[in-house]
Amino acid sequence: MAKKGRVFVRGLTSETYGLNHFREQQLAVERVRDDSVVVDDAKVAHSGDSAKSRTWWRVGPGDEEFLTQTIQVHFVELPGQSSNHGHGHQNEAAFYILEGRGYEIHDDRRYDWAKDDLVFVHTDSVHRHFNPYDEKAKALVVKAKSTWMFMGLIQQGRSGPIDRPEEFGEREDWSRIWTPGVLDRKKVISPKDTAWEVTPLGRTRVMASPEMTDGRIFSVDAYELDIAAGSRSGKYWKMADEVFYVLEGGGYALQWEVEAEIAEKYYARVAKEPKRFEITEGDTLYVPQNHICQLFAADGTPLRVFSAQNRVFKHLGYDTVHYVENAPEYQG
Template identity: 75%
Template sequence: MSDKKGRVFLRGITSETYGLKEFRRQQLDAPRVRDDSVVVDDAKVGHSGDSAESRTWWRVGPGDEPFLTQSLQVHFVELPPHSSNHGHGHQNEAAFYILDGAGYEIHDDQRYDWATDDLVLVHTDSVHRHFNPYDETARCLIFKAKSEWMYLGLIQQGRSGPVEDEDRFGPREDWSRVWTPDVEKLRKVVRSADTTWELTPLGRVRTLSAPGDDVRTFSVDAFVLDIPAGSRSGKRWHMADEILYVRSGHGYSLHWEVEAEIAEKYYARIAKEPTRHEIKPGDTLYVPHNTIAQHFSADGEPLVLISGQNRLFKQLGYDNVAYLENAPEYDEAHGAPAADRS
């Protein structure tokens, strides 16, 4: 748990040299698997949403030591039966994956119901509050790219209340006038029943949010990956870092570091040997930027992973994913010879 006096919203990079190899090396050397014993922020400092009953705690954030990433943050919200939190507003989006239970949101004075395995989107500039009117505890996993909003100066947030120095300002205006046209028509709740499983080079995937869909998020891409017992995912390389939550199952993940050889142009040099990271239910697995990763399911039950990535990378020119090896189920479905899955 952090002993900082204040919460870190945005982290700086300082170096005495132009090269930043030492900064990247520190990130690569940090442990990539975190379990329930890791609480980097218990929300006692600087969080305005909790009530006496609700609980919020962080797993990954920009103030972490050792530091992993600030391109995506991960925290959890828990609502006991027949409870709610206080609610608040912030300019950044947040994507809530419902791990357990059911309930509803009030966003900008509108109600949105949700249940287990749904994805709920808190849109930009939303005043939101979470409610659990039922007899089962509700628990949510949250991905958000909050630091990007902080970097851009979009920092107007807090609890509901009147503006300070109200006499200095005129009457209320419709804030949504500066939003992207028709953004209110996009989906706020992605229901599990409305998604489909697809067999992809990565494996069996249920997409929750992706560029070009009708889901109201511009910052978080999310999907669920189901790897059969004893099998493996595709081996893929992309520039964006990634955080995966282990929904169920056991296994491990292999990561190959990619080094930049800067000659007459950039060349990628892939490590000959990977690092291995054991994972179990409830863990979060961090895959660093510019890393090749492949996930393996142990025998017994499927390994189910919930993936979150920051979509900004795709807007910066890193929209492609290179597959060095496909999931065996994908190759078999497309007529390729069956491969050893171990």
């Protein structure tokens, strides 16, 4: 954490066209992180914390050792009767409420939230978090911030006057260049807004996806997965990487690396043996790009996890999940 500056986007530099050494380095990193891992304490180049609020990172582009920058993971904690500082940034963010309740002020409008809600900070939002109650509030924050940074969408900061005001005209409505209809979309997705379904993956509750067009988020897909004690998820293969946060219970994950054999076309070669990762409540589990994964509830209790991934993969032609094996409960 003793860095001179915050890493917003991590680059790739190589003297060869092949980049296998970068993937090998990434796959060698430990994929399970618990509360002992704080990769950034928000003291450098972050404007959100107040005297009482606290922010700390678990996964980000500046991490050593490096996991991913497609999805960043951090936590925000607000003691009772407190708030953090407001600021604005162009990137979206999604807050899964782990504890407590409170409300947001986004662009001068109030949005109330409580435990198990998923709250969206929309593109180009000036926002601030409030906890007017006595109990602590805590949120898990997932975002695809590096995607905006890579594309040059870096106009962010605290509220205040612009530099060189004499060179610019009067205020204009920024929302003129937003996607039509976004002002009517939901900013808070509560359990009552979703339904549990039995899918090839298992019992899931989808909270953000391209199909949920009433939610105001375009960059992050999110769902909960609930695995009964002694059961398992489907065994699935996809290109997008993914971060799980263990909400309840414990167990383990199996992950199979998929190698690319480049012949007259691309062929997939699946590892004969998987890597195994033990997980328990409060852990984050990382699934790298182009892997097969399966989760198991193995400690005698159900396993409930929250998943987030960057939606940009689906816009790049990787919008299919292939199920090698369905969850036992799925009868479709």
